[in-house]
Amino acid sequence: PEEFFELSDRLKPRLYSIASSHDAHPGFVELTVGIVRFEYNNRPRGGLCTVFMADEIDTSGAPIGVFMSPTKSFILPEDKDTDIIMVGPGTGIAPFRAFMEQRVFDGGKGRNWLFFGDQSAKTEFYYKETIEDWMDSGDLYKFTTAWSRDQEEKIYVQHRLKEHGAEIWEWFENGAYFYICGDKTYMAKDVHRALIAIAEDHGGMSNEDATHFIEKTMMREQKRYLRDVY
Numbered sequence: 001p002e003e004f005f006e007l008s009d010r011l012k013p014r015l016y017s018i019a020s021s022h023d024a025h026p027g028f029v030e031l032t033v034g035i036v037r038f039e040y041n042n043r044p045r046g047g048l049c050t051v052f053m054a055d056e057i058d059t060s061g062a063p064i065g066v067f068m069s070p071t072k073s074f075i076l077p078e079d080k081d082t083d084i085i086m087v088g089p090g091t092g093i094a095p096f097r098a099f100m101e102q103r104v105f106d107g108g109k110g111r112n113w114l115f116f117g118d119q120s121a122k123t124e125f126y127y128k129e130t131i132e133d134w135m136d137s138g139d140l141y142k143f144t145t146a147w148s149r150d151q152e153e154k155i156y157v158q159h160r161l162k163e164h165g166a167e168i169w170e171w172f173e174n175g176a177y178f179y180i181c182g183d184k185t186y187m188a189k190d191v192h193r194a195l196i197a198i199a200e201d202h203g204g205m206s207n208e209d210a211t212h213f214i215e216k217t218m219m220r221e222q223k224r225y226l227r228d229v230y
């Protein structure tokens with residue numbers, strides 16, 4: 001058995017976006033964690049770290065090792081008057097809760113537009129009351145949802161982006177930053193394609209120019225198209 005332990009790899013750390021602003025919650029770090037539970041061969045299975053957090057953290061008394069891995073790039077614009085568009089379905093909302101708290105704290109004139117969604121508003125509307133409060137106070141200028149299973153046809157954030165393409169393009173022309181957080185496999189790619197389509201449809205660009213604008217100009221040169229996807 002000792003040999004087995006020697007051969008097995010060390011546990012890999014799990015990364016979580018910080019979902020709170022330090023200015024709004026001094027001394028605290030809050031996370032938005034989706035607990036991984038599923039069935040495999042008719043047996044209930046779960047994610048190692050998330051099930052530990054959900055079921056054992058309070059009862060085991062075991063110390064938990066954590067470390068910070070600060071991002072240099074996925075950050076708010078320095079100019080607090082710059083508009084931002086945030087696309088964060090599912091647990092992808094985590095950094096945008098922190099962003100919103102920071103924007104409220106900073107009190108700039110930049111507008112905030114959040115795209116959020118998941119399967120159903122009944123079960124996955126994370127931070128509903130907080131978001132409604134931000135809408136009421138005007139801190140959140142616009143809030144657009146995509147609930148994939150609340151109607152017959154599947155609706156995802158990329159569909160909502162295209163529906164609002166003209167306005168998004170206006171924001172881009174006005175210098176808005178664009179952020180995506182969440183699923184890398186499907187969502188981020190679909191949103192990326194939607195952005196290129198918006199540049200074509202509303203910026204009057206060819207597909208080649210639109211791709212260049214989104215991938216080179218906005219993303220690489222101006223660094224105002226930022227992604228934190230996993």
Ligand SMILES: Cc1cc2nc3c(=O)[nH]c(=O)nc-3n(C[C@H](O)[C@H](O)[C@H](O)COP(=O)(O)OP(=O)(O)OC[C@H]3O[C@@H](n4cnc5c(N)ncnc54)[C@H](O)[C@@H]3O)c2cc1C
Nearest residue numbers: 014015016017032033034036038047048049050091094230
């Ligand atoms: C930069 C970054 C930021 C992140 N931020 C967040 C965040 O803010 N919030 C958050 O919740 N997560 C976030 N994650 C994901 C997080 O790090 C973990 O990967 C996640 O919580 C799962 O960890 P776990 O140990 O519970 O699951 P693991 O034990 O690692 O198991 C996950 C694995 O289970 C399997 N699995 C899952 N569902 C099924 C299914 N239905 N059927 C079959 N197999 C399945 C898959 O193989 C999957 O890879 C982030 C990841 C990165 C890289």
